[in-house]
Amino acid sequence: MIKITLPDGAVKEVEKGTTPFSVAQSISEGLARNVISAKFNDTTVETTTPLTTDGSLTLYTWNDDEGKKAFWHSTSHVVAQALEELYPGIKLTIGPAIENGFYYDVDFGEQGISEKDFPSIEKKALEIARGKHDYHMRSVSKQEALSYYKEQGNEYKVELIENLEDGTITFCDHSTFTDLCRGGHIPNTGIIKAIKLLSVAGAYWRGDEKNTQLTRVYGISFPKQKELTEYLQLLEEAKKRDHRKLGKELELFTFSQKVGQGLPLWLPNGAALRERLEQFLKKAQKKAGYEMVVTPHIGQKELYVTSGHYAKYGEDSFQPIRTPKEDEEFLLKPMNCPHHCEIYNSHPFSYKDLPKRYAEFGTVYRYEQSGELHGLTRVRGFTQDDAHIFCTTEQLNDEFKNVIDLTLYVLNSLGFDNFTAQVSVRDLENPDKYIGNTDDWEKAEQAIINAAEEKGLNYVIESGEAAFYGPKLDFMIKDALGRNWQLGTIQVDYNLPKRFDLTYKGSDNEMHRPVMIHRAPFGSMERFVALLLEHTGGNFPLWLIPIQAIVLPVSEKHEKYAEKVLNSLENHEIRALIDKRNETVGKKIREAELKKIPFMIIVGEQEEESATISVRRHGGEDLGSLNVDAFSDLVTTEINSTLKSF
Numbered sequence: 264m265i266k267i268t269l270p271d272g273a274v275k276e277v278e279k280g281t282t283p284f285s286v287a288q289s290i291s292e293g294l295a296r297n298v299i300s301a302k303f304n305d306t307t308v309e310t311t312t313p314l315t316t317d318g319s320l321t322l323y324t325w326n327d328d329e330g331k332k333a334f335w336h337s338t339s340h341v342v343a344q345a346l347e348e349l350y351p352g353i354k355l356t357i358g359p360a361i362e363n364g365f366y367y368d369v370d371f372g373e374q375g376i377s378e379k380d381f382p383s384i385e386k387k388a389l390e391i392a393r394g395k396h397d398y399h400m401r402s403v404s405k406q407e408a409l410s411y412y413k414e415q416g417n418e419y420k421v422e423l424i425e426n427l428e429d430g431t432i433t434f435c436d437h438s439t440f441t442d443l444c445r446g447g448h449i450p451n452t453g454i455i456k457a458i459k460l461l462s463v464a465g466a467y468w469r470g471d472e473k474n475t476q477l478t479r480v481y482g483i484s485f486p487k488q489k490e491l492t493e494y495l496q497l498l499e500e501a502k503k504r505d506h507r508k509l510g511k512e513l514e515l516f517t518f519s520q521k522v523g524q525g526l527p528l529w530l531p532n533g534a535a536l537r538e539r540l541e542q543f544l545k546k547a548q549k550k551a552g553y554e555m556v557v558t559p560h561i562g563q564k565e566l567y568v569t570s571g572h573y574a575k576y577g578e579d580s581f582q583p584i585r586t587p588k589e590d591e592e593f594l595l596k597p598m599n600c601p602h603h604c605e606i607y608n609s610h611p612f613s614y615k616d617l618p619k620r621y622a623e624f625g626t627v628y629r630y631e632q633s634g635e636l637h638g639l640t641r642v643r644g645f646t647q648d649d650a651h652i653f654c655t656t657e658q659l660n661d662e663f664k665n666v667i668d669l670t671l672y673v674l675n676s677l678g679f680d681n682f683t684a685q686v687s688v689r690d691l692e693n694p695d696k697y698i699g700n701t702d703d704w705e706k707a708e709q710a711i712i713n714a715a716e717e718k719g720l721n722y723v724i725e726s727g728e729a730a731f732y733g734p735k736l737d738f739m740i741k742d743a744l745g746r747n748w749q750l751g752t753i754q755v756d757y758n759l760p761k762r763f764d765l766t767y768k769g770s771d772n773e774m775h776r777p778v779m780i781h782r783a784p785f786g787s788m789e790r791f792v793a794l795l796l797e798h799t800g801g802n803f804p805l806w807l808i809p810i811q812a813i814v815l816p817v818s819e820k821h822e823k824y825a826e827k828v829l830n831s832l833e834n835h836e837i838r839a840l841i842d843k844r845n846e847t848v849g850k851k852i853r854e855a856e857l858k859k860i861p862f863m864i865i866v867g868e869q870e871e872e873s874a875t876i877s878v879r880r881h882g883g884e885d886l887g888s889l890n891v892d893a894f895s896d897l898v899t900t901e902i903n904s905t906l907k908s909f
């Protein structure tokens with residue numbers, strides 16, 4: 264007999280060789296019907312894997328992330344089989360599950376596929392799925408595995424197998440199909456009721472540009488057709504909200520191949536938007552005791568050797584810039600922290616001076632492969648709303664709480680109310696992975712947990728997710744479509760203060776090392792604006808939106824009055840434009856709607872006579888006729904309802 268511990272702590276004594284499926288059955292028939300994957304002692308197993316030792320077992324259904332992962336990965340096998348049957352001679356490489364669905368990387372050789380081919384592939388894959396084939400894992404020797412794929416001439420699988428250790432290699436069979444696979448499958452293909460291929464893209468073998476370019480086929484699958492339909496509707500909506508599309512329509516930013524890929528160019532509307540976001544944060548930061556600093560875009564290579572960034576990222580990033588004569592080497596700044604450490608170092612501090620809080624909207628440059636670049640979310644140059652706080656260990660708890668307050672203020676002012684926080688702590692079983700002493704780590708982790716607790720955050724603790732230099736708190740945002748975005752983090756750091764030999768004089772007159780907090784509530788301006796665009800669909804909060812109102816004269820005759828109205832709006836600090844084109848008001852309204860301008864101000868005969876304006880809201884609501892003062896009050900009230908002061 265063996266002892267199986269379930270997540271609720273219950274222990275079941277079962278016969279050696281019992282499968283996760285049987286354990287599910289012994290709990291309830293309902294669970295047994297729905298269980299599609301399992302984890303045993305932190306390893307993903309099949310529901311049919313015999314359990315032979317004591318251990319802890321978690322059972323997963325479609326409602327669990329792990330269940331979905333098994334479902335989607337299992338579908339990738341089915342799609343691969345369909346592809347092999349439809350395109351004989353192709354070479355399969357890898358087919359993992361991803362956040363939403365799965366992909367399979369395939370070398371199609373001389374053949375090629377496009378979206379036109381999707382329906383026939385989906386049809387084939389569904390046919391296979393309906394066959395209700397069981398997934399069977401089997402161990403193979405390295406020799407056997409190699410000769411299987413050598414015979415097929417699949418050099419990719421051969422390369423994968425060569426890097427595996429004999430005795431650990433498994434194949435997965437279903438129907439007539441076999442794949443090299445570590446496991447993690449649903450019981451059988453019959454559970455897959457809906458399969459949709461979503462896109463094809465190029466992908467280098469092993470992500471290396473020097474290797475062959477493969478075709479990556481993306482897809483998703485569901486246990487119910489209805490769920491697929493809902494998902495596709497969501498995708499449609501996401502397409503409409505794609506920040507790259509909205510960024511163009513709202514004239515916020517652009518890219519130029521001449522300037523270089525991954526380097527956003529902010530247009531006047533976008534620059535003004537950024538400026539407002541910066542002013543908003545600067546104002547709050549000033550109240551929170553931050554001081555602004557400015558540092559250059561490059562730094563000596565030595566600076567990053569000292570910080571450790573060069574050892575970690577130097578080889579795979581932008582290469583050093585050299586001076587023509589002195590043979591000095593500089594790097595594009597990948598992080599602002601080393602510069603801020605040197606600012607701290609420029610002045611001797613005593614414990615009474617701490618905390619020091621240095622903030623900078625610092626632009627940094629990081630190399631990303633061209634295939635990884637994506638709109639404003641994956642770029643090569645971006646501006647962090649960065650700050651570094653240098654404090655004593657005793658101050659850590661309060662400082663952390665202050666940073667949480669500031670982050671919550673930022674999120675609330677921008678209409679994000681659905682978020683969770685993750686506290687990332689050490690892996691206690693691998694203490695060697697971390698620097699700094701245990702005492703400090705304990706204090707820091709406790710400080711973060713206490714702060715999260717005291718601030719009433721909805722948080723989870725993830726062990727083993729801390730950075731090697733300290734624990735951290737990450738904010739995960741759910742946007743309007745329920746998608747997760749990772750935003751800024753708050754990190755505690757013992758490493759850099761040591762590397763830069765930062766000190767302060769304590770009350771005991773001895774020199775001590777400060778603790779450093781890195782934080783960026785937005786993460787980066789680029790990523791944040793992208794998130795805001797996708798979350799709001801371009802309907803930014805009124806305080807932030809570039810143009811708040813547009814004046815639409817009914818005809819040329821009313822231009823003079825329209826200008827007077829504009830002037831008066833500007834005097835009330837309302838950001839407004841005038842549309843003087845010789846077009847109908849109807850057309851002007853439609854275009855203003857597309858530009859997501861919150862208020863349309865129509866002026867004609869009647870308005871001019873009564874010295875009023877007719878106001879129409881974005882979306883169509885008629886606010887009737889008002890005078891400019893009353894309209895301005897309305898705008899102010901609305902702004903104050905979302906933008907409280909910090």
Ligand SMILES: [Zn+2]
Pocket residue numbers: 336337340435442443444445446447448
């Ligand atoms: Zn598999």
Ligand SMILES: [Zn+2]
Pocket residue numbers: 598599600651781782
């Ligand atoms: Zn930093």
